Amino acid sequence: MAVDPAMPLRADARRNRDQIIAAARTIFVDQGPDAPMEDIARAAGVGVGTLYRRFPDRGTLIREVAVDSFGRALTEARASIEEEPTCWDALVRFIGFSQELRLSLHLAMISAQAGAVIRDDPATDEFRRVLLTDLDHMVKGAQAEGKVRTDIGTGDVAMLFVLLMRPLPAKLDEIEGASERCMTLMLDGLRAHPGTPLPSRPITYEDLLD
Amino acid sequence: MAVDPAMPLRADARRNRDQIIAAARTIFVDQGPDAPMEDIARAAGVGVGTLYRRFPDRGTLIREVAVDSFGRALTEARASIEEEPTCWDALVRFIGFSQELRLSLHLAMISAQAGAVIRDDPATDEFRRVLLTDLDHMVKGAQAEGKVRTDIGTGDVAMLFVLLMRPLPAKLDEIEGASERCMTLMLDGLRAHPGTPLPSRPITYEDLLD
DNA sequence: GAGTATGCGGAGGATTACCTTCCGCTTCTC
């Protein structure tokens, strides 16, 4: 009963698979990576049986969601770098994009359970690495442009970034534009010239790797 | 077998009670308000029986932890306002204090489950209100001093504040000073003159009340 | 349009995690 990826899925199966991934992304972001499988199935408009047929266990689902999310983020990162006139603009666009999607990236980086599943998977681990490289490029470039304070590293940006990913408290979430305001305020913190002296040392790209 | 608050506790019981509250604060912050009671008991160095004797159910424990945390925060807020030369300094001190304690305040404000327990309790609800009033005072004062940008409201500060409360991903948490750097960067975002234009409208003190 | 393989749904047994009680033993207090 192995799932052969070479064999093309029937049209309805394909559709259901996509819906499951999309639903899982949303649910994982809202409820964390051990949300009930039934919730995910319901959100996807399928039965649990369908979910389990395609993703034999939770780990598989998490991995596939991660691959999907990393892929989207990476595409946007590349587009930002290529299409925006400056690294700073690329950084702003990229961070804004992620926010808008409520990207489940943070799952991959934050949650201990999900993190283990993903770290043990060469494909997702490589995705993560490449994504961080692109972010590093944007940050260093923006610093060279004089748009970002030089006493921070890529890790600092990633850290703020990860904080932004997290769902806001329900009450604040209802307020129009709350997360965009957060994002803008944080970006202004990154731009500050001269900023308040920061404690410790810059958190670099390397700090985020194993 | 009602717990009579008027009757003074035996010394060891008193000590255990304090340890339980402290442990619960830590555990709640790390794991959320439905962490297993046994984890809390273990962290406090007592048996579950002891925990239940003092706090008949989870709701009671949450409420008492909330009262404790609000009380601490309020004390520090008052001290900050009185002892610091400016409202800005008070704000910085207050936010720094909360971070240092990994204040479980956010539990009270964020989590739906815990929030319900607390909102239905007049005592904790009043605490929350007073605390927000003090924060409002600091923010408006700092704006009058020209230290904080005027296109934000107290609610915006609380929002950033709440984001800071959340536990950082394990990897970042190991890096010395990570959360202090976050805090400083955010504060610089609040100070930005002139800042990037913000979307929507300022989030006010009133927005945070019911 | 008939036949067949593939896919679907969701009830339900198994399992696990957690809550809470209870009672024999321990520790404080006077």
Place this chain on the structure above:
DNA sequence: GAGAAGCGGAAGGTAATCCTCCGCATACTC
């Protein structure tokens, strides 16, 4: 040192979740 107050943790009860399984439905093939 006596008795009240407190303690621990085993264990029964409960609820939630996992995952399988199989009769029915749907999409593809000729």
